[in-house]
Amino acid sequence: MNLITHVGRYSQLMTGVFKKPDKWNITLRQIVKEINKLGVDSLGITIIISVFIGSVITLQTVLNTANPLLPTYVTGLVTRDTLLLEFSSTILCLILAGKVGSNIASEIGTMRITEQIDALKIMGVNAPNYLIFPKIIAFCLIVPVLVIFSMFTGIVGGYIITYTGVISPNDYILGIQYAFIPYYIVYSIIKSVIFAFIITSVSAYYGYFSYGGALDVGKSSTNAVVNSSIIILLFNVLLTDLFLM
Amino acid sequence: MIEVKNVCKSFDGVEVLKNVSALFHAGKTNLIIGQSGSGKTVLMKSIIGIHHVTSGQILYNNRDFTAMSGDEVRALRQEVGMLFQGSALFDSMTVEENVRFPLEMFSNLPKEAWDDRVNFCLNRVNLHNANKLFPSEISGGMQKRVAIARAIVLQPTYLFCDEPNSGLDPKTAIVIDQLIQEITYEYNITTIINTHDMNSVMEIGDHVLFINKGEKSWEGNKDSIFESDNEYLNDLVFASDLFKKIKKNNLLNKRT
Ligand SMILES: Nc1ncnc2c1ncn2[C@@H]1O[C@H](COP(=O)(O)OP(=O)(O)O)[C@@H](O)[C@H]1O
Ligand SMILES: [Mg+2]
Numbered sequence: 001m002n003l004i005t006h007v008g009r010y011s012q013l014m015t016g017v018f019k020k021p022d023k024w025n026i027t028l029r030q031i032v033k034e035i036n037k038l039g040v041d042s043l044g045i046t047i048i049i050s051v052f053i054g055s056v057i058t059l060q061t062v063l064n065t066a067n068p069l070l071p072t073y074v075t076g077l078v079t080r081d082t083l084l085l086e087f088s089s090t091i092l093c094l095i096l097a098g099k100v101g102s103n104i105a106s107e108i109g110t111m112r113i114t115e116q117i118d119a120l121k122i123m124g125v126n127a128p129n130y131l132i133f134p135k136i137i138a139f140c141l142i143v144p145v146l147v148i149f150s151m152f153t154g155i156v157g158g159y160i161i162t163y164t165g166v167i168s169p170n171d172y173i174l175g176i177q178y179a180f181i182p183y184y185i186v187y188s189i190i191k192s193v194i195f196a197f198i199i200t201s202v203s204a205y206y207g208y209f210s211y212g213g214a215l216d217v218g219k220s221s222t223n224a225v226v227n228s229s230i231i232i233l234l235f236n237v238l239l240t241d242l243f244l245m
Numbered sequence: 246m247i248e249v250k251n252v253c254k255s256f257d258g259v260e261v262l263k264n265v266s267a268l269f270h271a272g273k274t275n276l277i278i279g280q281s282g283s284g285k286t287v288l289m290k291s292i293i294g295i296h297h298v299t300s301g302q303i304l305y306n307n308r309d310f311t312a313m314s315g316d317e318v319r320a321l322r323q324e325v326g327m328l329f330q331g332s333a334l335f336d337s338m339t340v341e342e343n344v345r346f347p348l349e350m351f352s353n354l355p356k357e358a359w360d361d362r363v364n365f366c367l368n369r370v371n372l373h374n375a376n377k378l379f380p381s382e383i384s385g386g387m388q389k390r391v392a393i394a395r396a397i398v399l400q401p402t403y404l405f406c407d408e409p410n411s412g413l414d415p416k417t418a419i420v421i422d423q424l425i426q427e428i429t430y431e432y433n434i435t436t437i438i439n440t441h442d443m444n445s446v447m448e449i450g451d452h453v454l455f456i457n458k459g460e461k462s463w464e465g466n467k468d469s470i471f472e473s474d475n476e477y478l479n480d481l482v483f484a485s486d487l488f489k490k491i492k493k494n495n496l497l498n499k500r501t
Contacts, residue, residue: 022350115333118295122405123347124322 010205016128017136017201030134031141038100038135038200039142043149049095050088050150054157057082062166075167076175079158081184088150089188090236093195096146097228101203104135105224108207109217117208132204136197143196144189151185187243194239195232202228246271247292247403247435252301254284254291261287263459265301271402272433274426274449278440279456280481285439286330288456289405292437293325294318305403323351326396328406328425332388334380334395341367341376344394351399366394370424386417390424397428404429406438410445418442422449443482446470455481471495 021027061078108131111117120127155176162169203224210220247269254262261284269275277285290296292303294310303310305321313321334343344363348354354362367376370390380388389409396404406425410418426449429436440446446453450467455478463475470482471492483489 026349111335114331114336115329116335118290119327119329119333119335121295122293122322122325122327123350124319125350 013128017132019129021129031138034134034138035142038139046146046150047153050154051157054154055161058158058161072171073175073178076172077178080176083151083154084184088147089192092150094229097199098225101199101225101228102221104203105207105221106217108204109210109220112210136200139196139200140193143192147192191239198231199228246306248304250302253299255299261459265461267454269437271435273451274429275437275452276450277454283456284459289439324402326401326404328392328396328409330407332392336380339377340391344398347399366398370394385412389421404434404436408439
């Protein structure tokens, strides 16, 4: 199937998703459930990855900027800006595309091939709205929280590694405060919300149009992760150009 | 009553249904029979609008379904219950949540009456003490019962069953068939059942429509099926030795 058909079907699906819900209280209940499933359950992996990446960025910066001419605060500054600008939004979202994207695609794909989506349709329920809308809203709401956690724990990770003696903790503290631009945090959050929309809607699309058996659900799930990752990378370039240039 | 008039359906140019016309009566179990792949599911899904027909008309009590607006279709859907081949229970919900779901979405009943209605329906299909279990925790026969309970919870005028007893043992299959028939008579529902199970035909075939390769090839009921000389029908219905003997005896009895 070519790109135009995909875009057409995706847009059609999204028109269904963003119709007014039949029952708001049911939708709200679903949103809370999804916040738990997609957001809170991703907190652990977010923290683990951020701590390790934060410390490794610090180590690498120390190793690669070992030059007496450079000021000592460089390490902290580089760690902070790498985390704030790219890691805690783009890279984190790429990782979450794997976790959340495959989860959504396989859940909706299974519902499709076991005729649960047809069952909703027969009842007169707007299935895209009932199934997909809460996921998109929930993940877009929770992703800024994940991003903030990632920034914070990443910087903490870098701080912890300074105690191995690579640089002095005080220099690191100085570095993470030096020439701090609060707008970077806003920028990161805006980016991550857009990525969250991409992950949830693209994965839901691949799940919704699954056809066949369990094997095909696996394929949908893989397609969901691969394609949402590519779209995220593409949008990352566009958004960086738009917001920072 | 549902009337199907000259319905054709093709997928990407491949004709699956060819000019099918039929009448399905209220208060009767109307069976659609045919080999696997003959188009039973496609016909059923076309009648309820999961597939859009390529041409032809579908009338629900003389209301033209094919000409309805989106809102009218959604309103009609609340008069329709459906039992899917694989039960299609929502696996993130418990048994009672599954049955309550249509009520939550559409019922005008006050909230307090929901539980009563759910329990009434679960009792009606003889399912007890399973309210809090998940679909994955109950047997195939029980899943079918839950699906029936969910299909009748909004008191439908029309009930669709796609291979209701596929994957069940012969005894459970008959129990499920009889349950569907009882409910049909009790509430005067227009019930349409897809099957390739000849036990079902003999058991509950009030009205039988035989589809062969997407075409209507024979129409009758469980008694007149013995006298049919339709070659394809006899091939399907009397495929097994058991049914061959039954047919022979039946014809002998008639003669004497
Ligand atoms: N969504 C679809 N797209 C394309 N072809 C389909 C689709 N659904 C069914 N078919 C084809 O229609 C024919 C009839 O299928 P079906 O109605 O499921 O048979 P059965 O009588 O076993 O229920 C089959 O050849 C099947 O491949
Ligand atoms: Mg079928």
